[in-house]
Amino acid sequence: MDKRNLDILGNFNILYIEDEPELLKHTAAVLEDFVKNIFAVLTCKEALSVIQKNKVDIIITDINLKYENGIEFLKELKYDLGYDIPSIVATAYTDTDYLIDAIKLKVEDYIVKPINLKDLLNAIHDILLPIAQEKEINNSYNMIKTISAVTDGKQVELVKFILKNLDDESMFNYSYGDIMNHVDVSKPTVIKFFRQLSEKGILTKIQNKRYFFNENNLPDPSEEIDE
Amino acid sequence: MKNFFQYVNKKIKNIKFASKTKILIFTILGGIIFTSFLMFISIFALKYDFEVLFQNHTSPQVKLEEIKDIYQVNIKETLNALKENQISNAEGIEILSLANQLANRQWQEYKKDVSKKVGGLPEFASNWLNFFLTNNDSLKKSLFEQRITDNIEKKIGSIGEKTQSLISLLKKNQAKIDIKLIDNTILESNSINIYLSTLITNNLKRAISKKEANDKLFDTSSIMLIFLLSFAFALIILISIAIINNFKELHYSLEENILKKTKELRVLNSSLERRVKREVENSRKKDNIMFQQARLASMGEVLHNIAHQWRQPLGALMMIIQSFQSKYELGKLNEKFVEDTTNDALKLGQNMSETLDDFRNFFMPNRVKQRFDVRKAIQKAIELSKYQLEKEKISLEFSSDKSLVIYGFKNELIHVVLNLINNAKDVLTSQVELKQKMILVILKQTKKNIIINIIDNGGGIKDDIITKIFDPYFSTKHKSMGTGIGLYMSKELVQRHMMGKISYKNIKHKFGQIKFYNSAMFSVELPLEVMKDYG
Numbered sequence: 001m002d003k004r005n006l007d008i009l010g011n012f013n014i015l016y017i018e019d020e021p022e023l024l025k026h027t028a029a030v031l032e033d034f035v036k037n038i039f040a041v042l043t044c045k046e047a048l049s050v051i052q053k054n055k056v057d058i059i060i061t062d063i064n065l066k067y068e069n070g071i072e073f074l075k076e077l078k079y080d081l082g083y084d085i086p087s088i089v090a091t092a093y094t095d096t097d098y099l100i101d102a103i104k105l106k107v108e109d110y111i112v113k114p115i116n117l118k119d120l121l122n123a124i125h126d127i128l129l130p131i132a133q134e135k136e137i138n139n140s141y142n143m144i145k146t147i148s149a150v151t152d153g154k155q156v157e158l159v160k161f162i163l164k165n166l167d168d169e170s171m172f173n174y175s176y177g178d179i180m181n182h183v184d185v186s187k188p189t190v191i192k193f194f195r196q197l198s199e200k201g202i203l204t205k206i207q208n209k210r211y212f213f214n215e216n217n218l219p220d221p222s223e224e225i226d227e
Numbered sequence: 228m229k230n231f232f233q234y235v236n237k238k239i240k241n242i243k244f245a246s247k248t249k250i251l252i253f254t255i256l257g258g259i260i261f262t263s264f265l266m267f268i269s270i271f272a273l274k275y276d277f278e279v280l281f282q283n284h285t286s287p288q289v290k291l292e293e294i295k296d297i298y299q300v301n302i303k304e305t306l307n308a309l310k311e312n313q314i315s316n317a318e319g320i321e322i323l324s325l326a327n328q329l330a331n332r333q334w335q336e337y338k339k340d341v342s343k344k345v346g347g348l349p350e351f352a353s354n355w356l357n358f359f360l361t362n363n364d365s366l367k368k369s370l371f372e373q374r375i376t377d378n379i380e381k382k383i384g385s386i387g388e389k390t391q392s393l394i395s396l397l398k399k400n401q402a403k404i405d406i407k408l409i410d411n412t413i414l415e416s417n418s419i420n421i422y423l424s425t426l427i428t429n430n431l432k433r434a435i436s437k438k439e440a441n442d443k444l445f446d447t448s449s450i451m452l453i454f455l456l457s458f459a460f461a462l463i464i465l466i467s468i469a470i471i472n473n474f475k476e477l478h479y480s481l482e483e484n485i486l487k488k489t490k491e492l493r494v495l496n497s498s499l500e501r502r503v504k505r506e507v508e509n510s511r512k513k514d515n516i517m518f519q520q521a522r523l524a525s526m527g528e529v530l531h532n533i534a535h536q537w538r539q540p541l542g543a544l545m546m547i548i549q550s551f552q553s554k555y556e557l558g559k560l561n562e563k564f565v566e567d568t569t570n571d572a573l574k575l576g577q578n579m580s581e582t583l584d585d586f587r588n589f590f591m592p593n594r595v596k597q598r599f600d601v602r603k604a605i606q607k608a609i610e611l612s613k614y615q616l617e618k619e620k621i622s623l624e625f626s627s628d629k630s631l632v633i634y635g636f637k638n639e640l641i642h643v644v645l646n647l648i649n650n651a652k653d654v655l656t657s658q659v660e661l662k663q664k665m666i667l668v669i670l671k672q673t674k675k676n677i678i679i680n681i682i683d684n685g686g687g688i689k690d691d692i693i694t695k696i697f698d699p700y701f702s703t704k705h706k707s708m709g710t711g712i713g714l715y716m717s718k719e720l721v722q723r724h725m726m727g728k729i730s731y732k733n734i735k736h737k738f739g740q741i742k743f744y745n746s747a748m749f750s751v752e753l754p755l756e757v758m759k760d761y762g
Contacts, residue, residue, distance in 0.1 A: 022543035022575060026568070030550040033557050067620055092538060114542040117549035 258459025
């Protein structure tokens with residue numbers, strides 16, 4: 001398994017339900033190093049109050065709780081109370097009944113007890129990654145929109161057109177005339193913009209009507225902001 | 228003769244006993260009836276002969292003698308007296324007419340007597356017997372007798388006429404009597420007397436011959452009777468002997484049979500004794516195996532329990548180890564964390580070790596009596612079944628007044644309590660609709676006993692099987708669940724090893740605050756004295 005970037009976990013809150021105090025304590029002690037907040041509880045009742053008071057991004061629950069059942073709790077949460085929170089179940093059983101219930105409930109993942117910490121972290125990571133990525137994309141989009149609001153709008157249009165029409169080999173196969181047919185800009189603006197990009201090694205002319213877009217030469221946005 | 232006996236014996240053997248008796252009775256009856264019949268016949272025949280002899284041959288002789296006297300004395304004497312004029316005419320007339328009349332009447336009576344028949348049963352018997360004896364009646368009236376009788380009649384007639392004419396002459400009082408007529412009459416009366424004498428003689432002769440026939444008849448019937456009686460006797464004796472022989476044989480064969488059967492019985496008895504011994508041994512072995520099985524079964528349950536009890540701290544320990552790695556990688560491994568976490572890990576390890584000790588102590592074949600706290604023993608049993616109870620969501624409550632130290636087999640008591648809790652657990656598990664599943668363990672002390680009550684709200688036991696619950700191999704549970712020896716073993720342990728009692732009752736019991744449940748209650752009663760004696 002490739003090494004995952006566990007840094008993304010740092011922005012999330014985790015709810016951990018386990019009826020065995022020792023295990024709860026030590027697992028929570030490890031998990032707290034990776035996540036923003038860990039809510040470690042012994043019962044479903046406590047868990048519910050945590051959910052009602054805090055933003056919970058992921059639930060990890062033992063199936064076989066004292067006088068309770070983790071899957072039943074998740075069901076109640078999802079269908080009766082309307083919470084749609086991704087969840088991982090932990091079980092000492094490889095009992096098919098539980099698994100079928102878990103699949104029906106569309107539980108995101110499960111881990112087998114005794115808990116392997118790496119497996120647990122990976123499972124959490126795999127569930128949280130799309131959420132983190134979505135957040136990232138959202139951020140970038142907002143950033144572009146912000147930039148376009150304060151700089152020349154035409155340049156942003158041009159960047160959009162170039163990125164949209166890159167082929168599989170990151171090649172841009174358009175002449176200035178073709179560009180002007182699609183984007184409402186003047187020829188000098190296009191020439192100036194292409195020269196600027198060429199100077200920074202971002203867009204390199206290979207031959208006529210053929211340019212290579214070098215992703216690697218893009219400056220780091222954070223650094224740029226810092227500047 | 229011997230062959231005949233054998234033949235009869237053989238025949239008789241084949242006849243049923245009842246038939247044999249019937250044959251004997253019929254033979255005796257037939258003999259008696261036939262003999263009596265013959266006797267009666269003979270008696271009647273003799274009676275007939277006697278009657279005939281008397282009536283026809285004896286009593287008529289008297290009449291003939293009288294007639295003879297009349298002629299001899301009255302007529303002859305009177306005529307002689309008339310001839311010599313010794314009597315008067317009138318007297319002569321009177322005597323003569325009287326004599327005539329008398330003679331006539333007597334003669335008629337004689338004839339009547341002679342011709343009289345005896346008749347009736349005796350004659351029939353005599354004829355019947357004569358027919359058998361082929362004794363023809365040779366005594367029919369002979370011609371000779373007939374002629375004599377005829378002559379006597381003629382003579383009576385002529386004498387009558389002559390005396391009649393004499394009487395008429397005397398009446399005419401003719402002094403001179405016809406002497407010739409008188410003489411003639413005397414002659415006639417003489418001759419009639421001769422005839423009469425002849426008849427008498429003849430009759431006597433016939434009587435004599437009749438007597439001879441009678442003798443012959445008597446002899447014959449006597450011989451016949453004797454013969455018949457002896458025949459009947461012989462037959463009876465023969466059959467009796469045959470039957471007795473048969474009895475004897477039957478008796479011997481029965482005796483032989485009895486001897487044989489007795490011998491067989493004796494052999495059977497001795498082998499039975501051996502077999503009983505062997506079976507008792509077998510059953511003891513079986514019991515031992517059963518106990519072993521029950522032990523293994525509860526061992527399995529406890530093992531299951533311990534596995535679970537181990538799994539939890541094991542999971543925690545593994546997490547602790549991983550946490551060290553994780554903290555180290557993140558550079559957060561400081562002294563405090565190492566100290567705290569190591570302490571936790573050691574506690575967990577200690578706990579696991581204790582669990583193992585419990586298990587080992589409980590299943591060590593330790594048959595030594597020891598002092599122990601009953602309350603702690605019960606708590607141990609509850610501990611050992613905790614996991615199963617939690618799994619089935621059964622809550623268990625234990626209440627006791629105080630700790631009771633007694634002297635006895637600790638492990639066995641734990642075993643019994645464990646069995647009873649398991650039993651309650653199994654019942655409650657099968658009650659799917661029951662919302663609150665509860666077990667109550669109550670420890671009490673009375674003056675003489677320690678009482679442990681184990682109550683569950685699983686509805687109790689049906690009346691029809693209540694008496695069987697302590698029987699070996701009796702189980703209401705599905706085969707996969709129960710071996711049917713848990714309660715039996717508990718009973719054996721309590722009764723034999725602890726000298727106590729185990730009993731069962733269906734009760735209504737209040738669980739929690741309000742609700743009364745139909746409940747099952749097992750009570751274990753242990754006598755304090757026995758347990759303390761060795762203390």
